[in-house]
Structure formats: structure tokens, C-alpha cells
Amino acid sequence: MNSKIKAPAIKFGNNIDTDVILPGKYLILVDPCELAKHALESLDTEFVKKAQKGVILVGGKNFGCGSSREQAPLALKYSGVKCVVAESFARIFFRNAINIGLPVIECKGISAAVETGDELAVDFEAGKVENVSNGKKFQVEKLPPFILEIVADCGLIKNLRRKMKK
Amino acid sequence: MNITEKILAKAAGKKAVHPGEIVDANVDVVMIHDLTGPLAVEAFKRIGVQKVWNNKKIVLILDHQVPAESVKAAELHKIMRQFAKDQNLQIYDVGKGGICHQVMPEKGHVTPGAVIVGADSHTCTYGAFGAFATGIGSTEAAAVMATGKIWFKVPPTIKVNVKGNFQKYVTPKDLILYVIGKMGVDGAIYKAAEFTGPTIKKMSIAGRMTLCNMAVEMGAKNGIIEPDETTRKFLETRVKALPDFDALKSDKDAAYESTVEFDVSKMEPQVACPSSVDNVKPISEVGNVTIEQAFIGSCTNGRLEDLRLAAEVMKGKRVKDGVRALVIPASQEVWKQADQEGLLQIFIDAGAIVCGSACGPCLGGHIGLLAAGESCVSTSNRNFIGRMGSTQASVYLASPATVAASAITGKLTDPTKLEKKP
Numbered sequence: 001m002n003s004k005i006k007a008p009a010i011k012f013g014n015n016i017d018t019d020v021i022l023p024g025k026y027l028i029l030v031d032p033c034e035l036a037k038h039a040l041e042s043l044d045t046e047f048v049k050k051a052q053k054g055v056i057l058v059g060g061k062n063f064g065c066g067s068s069r070e071q072a073p074l075a076l077k078y079s080g081v082k083c084v085v086a087e088s089f090a091r092i093f094f095r096n097a098i099n100i101g102l103p104v105i106e107c108k109g110i111s112a113a114v115e116t117g118d119e120l121a122v123d124f125e126a127g128k129v130e131n132v133s134n135g136k137k138f139q140v141e142k143l144p145p146f147i148l149e150i151v152a153d154c155g156l157i158k159n160l161r162r163k164m165k166k
Numbered sequence: 167m168n169i170t171e172k173i174l175a176k177a178a179g180k181k182a183v184h185p186g187e188i189v190d191a192n193v194d195v196v197m198i199h200d201l202t203g204p205l206a207v208e209a210f211k212r213i214g215v216q217k218v219w220n221n222k223k224i225v226l227i228l229d230h231q232v233p234a235e236s237v238k239a240a241e242l243h244k245i246m247r248q249f250a251k252d253q254n255l256q257i258y259d260v261g262k263g264g265i266c267h268q269v270m271p272e273k274g275h276v277t278p279g280a281v282i283v284g285a286d287s288h289t290c291t292y293g294a295f296g297a298f299a300t301g302i303g304s305t306e307a308a309a310v311m312a313t314g315k316i317w318f319k320v321p322p323t324i325k326v327n328v329k330g331n332f333q334k335y336v337t338p339k340d341l342i343l344y345v346i347g348k349m350g351v352d353g354a355i356y357k358a359a360e361f362t363g364p365t366i367k368k369m370s371i372a373g374r375m376t377l378c379n380m381a382v383e384m385g386a387k388n389g390i391i392e393p394d395e396t397t398r399k400f401l402e403t404r405v406k407a408l409p410d411f412d413a414l415k416s417d418k419d420a421a422y423e424s425t426v427e428f429d430v431s432k433m434e435p436q437v438a439c440p441s442s443v444d445n446v447k448p449i450s451e452v453g454n455v456t457i458e459q460a461f462i463g464s465c466t467n468g469r470l471e472d473l474r475l476a477a478e479v480m481k482g483k484r485v486k487d488g489v490r491a492l493v494i495p496a497s498q499e500v501w502k503q504a505d506q507e508g509l510l511q512i513f514i515d516a517g518a519i520v521c522g523s524a525c526g527p528c529l530g531g532h533i534g535l536l537a538a539g540e541s542c543v544s545t546s547n548r549n550f551i552g553r554m555g556s557t558q559a560s561v562y563l564a565s566p567a568t569v570a571a572s573a574i575t576g577k578l579t580d581p582t583k584l585e586k587k588p
């Protein structure tokens with residue numbers, strides 16, 4: 001996976017929980033494309049339409065709090081979300097996103113520096129986030145190499161397969 | 167080191183660990199259920215290994231969409247049963263178990279000092295027994311089923327020190343709601359919450375489970391309580407060999423990121439109002455809230471002790487017209503005991519419906535969903551928008567006593583006030 005991502009931002013607030021990302025009633029759906037149709041519909045019925053060309057989600061504190069449902073990051077990924085940048089993440093969501101190959105970056109101060117529609121550029125490996133529209137730049141703490149490897153492998157399964165072959 | 171650090175150090179084969187350090191831990195038990203399990207099974211197959219790492223350490227539980235409410239759910243259950251059969255794994259099927267977090271300790275899968283991961287966020291419940299237990303996703307559960315290992319960042323620990331005796335009808339649920347109200351839903355994010363103090367020492371296993379269960383609602387990686395004689399009494403008939411509890415005590419000089427103190431002696435019943443678990447108010451400040459549904463159950467509050475309390479409040483009274491009251495014992499074992507004690511009779515006589523052990527309306531997937539504009543007072547753990555059905559419905563979280571009292575009056579009611587009325 002290319003560690004550099006550029007896309008317009010869609011911004012949400014604090015504590016975006018997994019029930020609003022993907023309500024429990026859809027957890028019986030298996031196909032990720034079916035899940036994606038319902039991503040964030042509780043907050044914005046137009047979200048899926050807006051996301052389909054590729055977007056970077058910007059969140060506040062505690063993004064992805066709540067359930068361990070991996071269907072939440074899966075729904076985002078398949079709806080067109082290329083990366084989530086947030087002030088902080090709920091830990092299970094953070095791990096799940098990495099494990100299914102959805103890059104996530106914790107970036108303090110991002111909420112105040114971005115509005116929906118701004119063009120964002122993210123370099124995952126270098127730990128850089130830039131709002132191209134207003135020139136604001138952030139250097140974030142880089143993730144440990146083994147996590148970057150999982151992202152580069154588009155998720156944990158491919159990463160594990162590669163390691164097990166060695 | 168504190169108890170969380172001791173468990174992680176041992177699991178990683180190290181003498182000591184420090185907060186922030188990343189460790190590769192050996193896992194003792196991994197649990198998956200019917201909504202997260204099928205994804206895990208599918209991911210496991212993609213890894214390309216034939217056999218799981220250890221078939222005695224993997225537990226499958228059907229509890230969310232049970233009995234299957236749709237063909238889709240039935241198909242998911244079928245995947246789980248087939249995987250259990252192929253890999254020779256323990257599975258608690260419909261009628262054989264109940265809610266995963268109740269079944270796991272009841273059936274002896276939880277041991278103090280163990281590292282337990284589950285594809286469910288409320289896996290942290292097992293911290294009540296002095297285990298390090300935390301939720302993971304399906305893909306990671308698949309990886310653990312293949313390798314028996316998982317990475318953890320050793321969390322800094324917040325010590326939650328609690329003293330005082332509860333007033334009548336004020337419960338551990340009220341305490342944890344109060345704590346979350348003070349800490350915030352991200353107040354313990356990435357961290358461990360260790361519950362200590364005289365109130366915790368006196369607390370039952372059921373109450374401890376309620377506390378640890380909701381640790382995740384303030385973002386905690388795990389909630390944990392040192393094992394003691396109460397723990398031993400619950401586990402000794404269920405677990406083959408218990409470890410030395412002394413080795414699981416936090417050292418006197420153990421490091422904590424912070425300590426927060428609570429006194430329950432003057433605490434009144436608490437309510438988490440919509441739509442955030444930290445939107446907590448004492449019931450006297452909630453105002454006049456009419457309800458259409460009252461739910462007593464879930465991995466947070468569906469235990470025998472909870473049902474006893476609710477039955478005590480509801481005995482001889484009738485659920486208010488216009489309110490449906492749902493009672494769901496957390497497991498078959500709890501169901502049977504509640505039946506033997508006559509509790510189910512009390513609920514039925516009061517006009518409540520008693521449903522089979524399962525997660526029920528808690529996550530809005532199966533029975534007891536809410537329509538737009540309706541309100542539910544619930545003993546469960548989350549009140550997010552759309553959690554129990556319609557995105558225009560409201561969920562209030564409270565204790566079994568408060569929910570029972572509210573079912574009788576049709577509005578949010580302080581159980582201590584209900585008793586005084588004739």
C-alpha cells in the first residue's frame with residue numbers, strides 16, 4: 001500500500017461511536033460492500049454518496065468508541081474512506097482499522113485545523129499530515145515499524161501469511 | 167508492578183514491564199461470538215493454516231442473534247458450528263450457555279492471572295476475576311487462533327479507589343455510571359482501570375463484573391480487581407486449578423498514573439442520559455422522563471443478584487400500562503436459579519416478559535427494538551444514537567432497581583421513593 005494519501009476531508013466531532021458508524025442491525029451482513037452502504041448513515045444519510053470518490057475522515061477525540069465490531073472500519077473502508085485522522089482513537093477501533101488495512105493516524109490539533117472539503121495530504125510512514133487547503137502541517141508520532149508493516153501489507157492477514165512463509 | 171503489569175510481564179516471558187512498552191503476549195483464552203466470529207473464521211481461513219494453535223483455548227459462544235431471528239443469522243450460526251466441529255472447539259450453542267461474558271466465568275474459562283482476549287468489547291468483564299482481559303476485533307481473533315499470541319502496549323494504570331457502604335437500592339451499576347460521568351467516555355483511553363478499596367473488597371462477584379464490564383465505556387483497555395476469597399469462592403468449583411493469588415497482588419510500591427477516589431455512602435441512584443455513557447446525572451436531577459420500555463438484562467446487569475433486586479422492587483406490583491418490561495437472565499444457569507427462587511414468577515405476575523438468555527435489545531440487533539420517539543430505561547451498557555433500534559429513540563442507562571421501579575411507574579423513578587408508596 002502506498003503510504004501517501006491525498007483526498008478531501010469530511011469532518012466529524014468527538015466520540016464517534018461504532019453504533020453510529022455501523023448500527024448493530026447490520027452486523028448480520030457479510031459482504032463488506034453491503035456494510036458500506038450503511039456507513040455513518042445515522043449521522044449523515046448522504047455520507048456514502050460523499051465518500052465514494054475517496055475521502056479522509058477527520059475525527060475528534062475517542063473516534064470509534066464502543067463495540068469491537070470490525071464491520072465498522074470495514075464499512076468505512078469500502079465506502080471510500082482512505083484514512084482516518086483523529087485527535088484520539090478508541091483502542092479496539094484503532095487496532096481493527098490497522099488490521100483490515102485502513103490507515104489511521106492520531107493527530108492532536110487536527111479538528112481545529114480542518115473543515116469538511118479541505119484537501120488533506122497524509123504520509124503514513126513519515127507521520128506527516130498536511131491541510132493543503134490552508135497550509136497547516138502536523139508531524140505526528142510515528143507508529144512502530146511492525147505496525148507500519150501491517151499497513152503496508154494492507155492488513156494483518158497478508159502480513160501474517162508473509163511472516164509465516166519465512 | 168501492579169496486577170496488570172504482572173500479568174503482562176508473565177505472559178510476555180519478562181521479569182518486568184513498564185507502561186508504554188510493547189510486548190508480545192501469550193494468550194490463555196480467546197473467545198468469539200456469533201456476530202464477530204464468522205468474520206474471524208473467514209479471516210482464519212485466509213491465513214492459510216490448517217489447525218488452530220490450541221483447540222482447548224478457543225471458545226465459541228452464540229449469544230447475539232439467538233435463537234436465529236433471520237436466515238442471515240442462521241447462516242452465521244452455521245459457520246460457527248461448522249468451525250467448532252472442524253477444529254474440535256468448545257461451542258456454547260443456543261440453550262447451552264447464554265451471554266458470552268456470563269458463560270465464560272460460569273463455565274470455568276476465566277482464571278485469575280490469565281490473558282484473555284475476546285472479539286467483543288465487553289471482554290474486559292473478566293478483570294473482575296483478576297484476569298487481564300480485553301476486546302479485540304475479528305481479524306485479530308483469527309490471528310490469535312492461529313498463533314496464540316498478540317501484541318499489547320503495556321497500559322498506564324488509573325487506580326480507582328472506592329470507600330463507603332451503598333445505601334439501599336444503590337448498586338455497583340450506579341457507582342460505575344458515576345465514575346464514568348466523572349472520568350468521561352475517553353477518561354481512561356488506552357489505560358488500565360484498577361478498582362480497589364474497602365467497597366470493592368466487600369463487593370460481590372456480580373458487582374465486580376458490572377464495574378469491570380463498563381471500564382471500556384470510559385475507554386479503558388481493561389478493568390481489573392485483585393482476586394481474593396470472594397473470587398476463590400466463585401471459581402473453585404468451576405476452574406480446575408487456581409493460581410497463587412498472592413502473586414497477583416499489586417506491589418505496595420506499584421506505579422499508577424493517577425489515583426481517583428470515590429465514596430459511595432451518600433451516592434443516590436445514577437442515570438446515564440442519551441446519548442453518551444458519561445452524560446450521567448443523579449436520578450433526582452433527571453426530571454420527568456416517560457418510558458415505553460424497561461430492559462433488565464445484558465452482560466452488565468443480567469445476573470442473579472440483579473434479578474433478585476429487580477424482583478424485590480417489582481414484587482406484587484404491575485408494570486404500567488403502555489410500558490413493556492423485558493427481563494433477560496444472562497445465562498441458562500442464571501435462568502434456572504432465578505426460576506428456582508421464584509423470581510421469574512414475580513416478573514411474569516408483574517406483566518413483564520421473560521426472554522431466553524441472550525444479548526437481547528442491548529445492541530439493537532434482535533428482540534425488543536425501539537421505534538422513533540420512544541424511550542427505554544435499560545440496565546445495559548450503551549445509550550448511543552440508534553443503539554437499540556431507531557436513531558430517534560432514547561436510551562437511559564440505570565441499575566436493575568431503578569429500571570424495575572421505572573417499569574412500575576412508567577417514568578424514570580428512584581427505587582427508594584417507590585417503596586414508600588402504598
